[in-house]
Structure formats: structure tokens, C-alpha cells
Amino acid sequence: MVTPMKIINIIGAIVLSLLAVVSADVFFEERFEDGWEKWWVISDWKKHENRAGKWNYTSGRWSGDPVDKGIQTSEDNRFYAISAEFPEFSNKDKTLVFQFSVKHEQKLDCGGGYMKLLSGKVDQKKFGGGTPYSIMFGPDICGESTKKVHAIVSYNGSNYFLKKDVPCATDRLTHVYTFILKPDATYTILIDNVEKRYGSLYSDWKILPPKKIKDPKAKKPDDWDDQEYIPDPEDKKPEGYDDIPVEIPDTDAKKPEDWDDEEDGEWTPPKTVNPKYKGPWKQKTIKNPNYMGEWKAPMIDNPDFKDDPDIYVYHHLRYVGIELWQVKSGTLFDNVLVCDDPEYAKQLAEDTWGKHKDAEQIAFDEAEKRREEEESMSDAVDSDEDEDFDDAEGDGYDEEASEETDRDGWAADDAHDEL
Ligand SMILES: *[C@@H]1O[C@H](CO)[C@@H](O)[C@H](O)[C@H]1NC(C)=O
Numbered sequence: 001m002v003t004p005m006k007i008i009n010i011i012g013a014i015v016l017s018l019l020a021v022v023s024a025d026v027f028f029e030e031r032f033e034d035g036w037e038k039w040w041v042i043s044d045w046k047k048h049e050n051r052a053g054k055w056n057y058t059s060g061r062w063s064g065d066p067v068d069k070g071i072q073t074s075e076d077n078r079f080y081a082i083s084a085e086f087p088e089f090s091n092k093d094k095t096l097v098f099q100f101s102v103k104h105e106q107k108l109d110c111g112g113g114y115m116k117l118l119s120g121k122v123d124q125k126k127f128g129g130g131t132p133y134s135i136m137f138g139p140d141i142c143g144e145s146t147k148k149v150h151a152i153v154s155y156n157g158s159n160y161f162l163k164k165d166v167p168c169a170t171d172r173l174t175h176v177y178t179f180i181l182k183p184d185a186t187y188t189i190l191i192d193n194v195e196k197r198y199g200s201l202y203s204d205w206k207i208l209p210p211k212k213i214k215d216p217k218a219k220k221p222d223d224w225d226d227q228e229y230i231p232d233p234e235d236k237k238p239e240g241y242d243d244i245p246v247e248i249p250d251t252d253a254k255k256p257e258d259w260d261d262e263e264d265g266e267w268t269p270p271k272t273v274n275p276k277y278k279g280p281w282k283q284k285t286i287k288n289p290n291y292m293g294e295w296k297a298p299m300i301d302n303p304d305f306k307d308d309p310d311i312y313v314y315h316h317l318r319y320v321g322i323e324l325w326q327v328k329s330g331t332l333f334d335n336v337l338v339c340d341d342p343e344y345a346k347q348l349a350e351d352t353w354g355k356h357k358d359a360e361q362i363a364f365d366e367a368e369k370r371r372e373e374e375e376s377m378s379d380a381v382d383s384d385e386d387e388d389f390d391d392a393e394g395d396g397y398d399e400e401a402s403e404e405t406d407r408d409g410w411a412a413d414d415a416h417d418e419l
């Protein structure tokens with residue numbers, strides 16, 4: 001029986017949980033339900049060259065919830081660009097959370113799975129690779145060398161790559177990528193609600209010069225002893241050590257019976273290794289009692305560092321966009337979120353990906369089993385001459401040599417990676 005007191009408690013709990021939800025500012029949330037096309041704009045970028053790929057509104061070939069759809073790249077070797085607008089806001093003094101889920105159903109060998117936040121006024125019909133953005137975040141895979149999470153931030157008109165390596169998921173299931181940027185300029189990257197990287201805009205991007213540098217004027221003192229080991233003065237070369245010959249006559253050797261001293265000359269026994277010979281003498285080393293360790297210049301404040309407390313601020317955030325090049329299509333995006341509350345984002349991830357991930361794994365395993373059965377059946381039916389035809393079909397399952405595609409702009413990555 002429910003007493004009035006309990007009812008009050010229940011109401012209280014509801015009010016509290018509503019407050020918890022209300023405290024989040026959600027600037028954009030897209031679950032790709034009916035009507036999504038009304039506010040997403042497909043760009044005309046690459047269209048006239050016939051290189052713009054089509055999006056497929058689908059839950060994919062396997063899914064934890066077939067009713068829950070997202071948008072999926074559906075044509076190989078194509079460019080993709082799509083964006084949606086939200087009421088402009090600034091993240092000044094606010095935590096910024098950017099999150100979405102992505103599933104690479106193809107065995108992705110070269111292609112991005114990242115999204116962008118754009119600022120100011122953008123002509124969405126022209127949105128493309130050259131459109132300036134504020135943040136680009138998400139997984140990128142190309143060949144064996146690139147399997148990372150990008151977190152590129154723009155500052156004062158330039159783009160800065162994250163200097164730290166954050167590996168991305170490489171399987172063919174849905175994963176949630178979250179980027180959190182706080183007013184103290186710290187950031188967190190999560191995959192599937194698990195923290196993968198935490199750090200600061202100051203240290204993990206090369207945006208501003210470092211706060212501290214090694215004192216360029218400092219010099220190693222002359223009497224700084226950085227020799228860790230020294231020869232052992234107690235260890236002396238034994239008397240006569242150098243007189244021991246390397247080889248000695250083999251005393252076991254016998255003069256052959258048919259040796260004729262007159263014809264063959266005087267017989268001398270062959271030489272053999274001298275077991276007493278131990279190689280050139282080496283003095284033992286001991287730990288240097290005066291060792292002072294490796295010398296390091298002291299760190300001082302960098303005179304070139306000028307702080308910008310607004311280093312994390314984007315004043316006119318206004319769009320989310322996906323702009324990709326894909327060699328092989330099949331990447332499915334869903335549950336896009338821009339908000340100010342990591343807890344809200346975590347809950348959304350749990351309610352979507354978290355709720356359906358086990359069912360998705362089962363659906364995937366079943367799809368794989370079906371494919372294997374179909375393959376072995378067609379193998380049994382097919383004669384050898386059909387083989388070439390099968391390969392040409394390229395169903396996306398073969399382990400192919402990865403195709404390294406050189407995409408503009410990536411070369412800058414390495415340049416930024418070194419500190
Ligand atoms: C869209 O995706 C579904 C599910 O994977 C697939 O059956 C369908 O053929 C796709 N449509 C296009 C146009 O690619």
C-alpha cells in the first residue's frame with residue numbers, strides 16, 4: 001500500500017530527477033527519427049563531378065534495434081557532406097560536450113568517421129572539405145598506420161591536431177565517441193563512456209607556446225659528474241697477461257705415417273686454440289660514487305608565452321556537419337549530441353548504444369554466420385572459372401590490401417606531432 005508520505009517521496013524523487021535533466025543545456029540532439037531530413041542539409045559539394053555519395057537512412061545490416069535508424073554512407077569512393085543548424089551559442093564559461101555514435105559496417109580500410117562543429121554563417125549547400133570548422137572529432141582509419149581518434153581544434157584561423165595518440169575502435173559495431181572541453185581548457189575523450197584521454201589544450205595541442213621552457217642560459221657545470229660507471233682502480237692487469245698466446249701447437253696431433261721429412265720438409269704440428277687465452281684484458285667497471293645523475297636545465301617561465309584564458313572558447317557555434325571521403329562506404333552515424341553536461345551525454349549513450357549493444361553483437365554474429373554459410377554454399381556451386389567474377393564483385397568482406405589514400409591536409413599531422 002502506498003502511504004501519502006511515500007507518494008510525497010516519489011513526487012520528490014521525480015522532481016529531483018527532472019531537475020537533474022533540466023540542468024543540462026542541450027544545443028543539439030539528433031536521434032534520426034522521422035523528419036530528420038527537414039533540418040539536415042545535403043551539400044552540393046562534389047555533386048557536379050559526380051563524386052558525391054548518397055546517404056542511406058537505415059539501421060544497417062545488423063543492429064540492436066532495427067527500428068532505430070541513422071544515416072549511412074552508401075557508395076564507395078565518394079565524398080559526403082551533410083550538416084544541420086542549431087541556435088547559435090558560445091561555450092564561454094561552459095562545458096562543451098560533443099558526442100555521436102558511429103558504426104563502420106564495411107571492413108573500413110580507408111575512411112573517416114568523424115564529425116565537425118562549425119561556427120558563424122555557413123552556406124550549407126556548399127559545405128565541404130574546405131569549409132572552416134571549429135572542432136573536428138572522431139575516428140579515422142586509413143591503412144595500417146592510421147587508426148586514431150582525431151580531435152582537431154581551430155584557433156585564430158588555424159587548425160591544430162591533437163599531439164597524443166588515441167586509438168579508435170576498429171571493429172564493425174556501434175561505438176560512441178565523446179569529446180568534452182571544459183572552461184579550464186582541459187579535455188576528455190571517451191569511447192563508449194570509457195575515458196581514453198584526459199589533458200589540456202595547453203599541453204596536448206601546439207596552440208600557444210609552452211608555459212615553461214628549459215632555461216636556454218643554463219649550462220652544465222664543469223664539475224658535474226654524469227659518468228654513471230667508472231673503471232675499477234682496484235682491478236689490475238695480471239702479470240704476464242699479454243704474453244699468453246692465442247694459439248698453441250696441437251699436442252694431440254701426430255705426424256702422419258707416410259710423412260717423408262726429405263720430400264715434405266720438417267713436420268710441425270698444427271695450431272689449436274689456447275684454452276688459457278681470455279682475449280684482450282678489460283678493466284672491470286664500478287658504479288661511480290660521485291655520480292650526480294643526468295644534468296637537466298632548470299625550467300623557467302617562457303617569455304614567449306602569452307596566456308589566452310579563452311583558448312577553449314568558440315563564440316558562434318552553430319552547425320554540426322559530417323564531411324568525409326570514403327574508399328569503402330558503410331559508415332553509419334547516429335545519436336548526435338551537443339550539450340553542456342557530460343552526465344546527460346553519458347546517460348544518452350547508455351540509453352542508446354548501451355541498451356542495444358548486446359543485441360547488436362548477436363545480430364552481427366548472426367549476419368557473419370549467414371555470410372559464411374552463403375559463401376561456402378556458393379563456393380561449392382561455383383566452378384573455378386567463376387572465381388575472378390566473385391572477387392570483382394567486391395562484397396566488402398575480403399581482406400584486401402589496404403589502400404593508402406593520400407588526402408589533403410593530413411601531412412600537417414606529423415609536423416604537429418613533434419613537440
Ligand atoms: C540501405 O541499407 C539497407 C540496410 O543495410 C540495405 O538493405 C539497402 O540496400 C541500402 N540502400 C541503399 C540505397 O544503399
Ligand SMILES: *[C@@H]1O[C@H](CO)[C@@H](O)[C@H](O)[C@H]1NC(C)=O
Pocket residue numbers: 156308
Ligand atoms: C592570430 O593570428 C594573427 C594573424 O595570423 C597573428 O598576427 C596573431 O599573432 C595570432 N594570435 C595568436 C594569439 O596566435
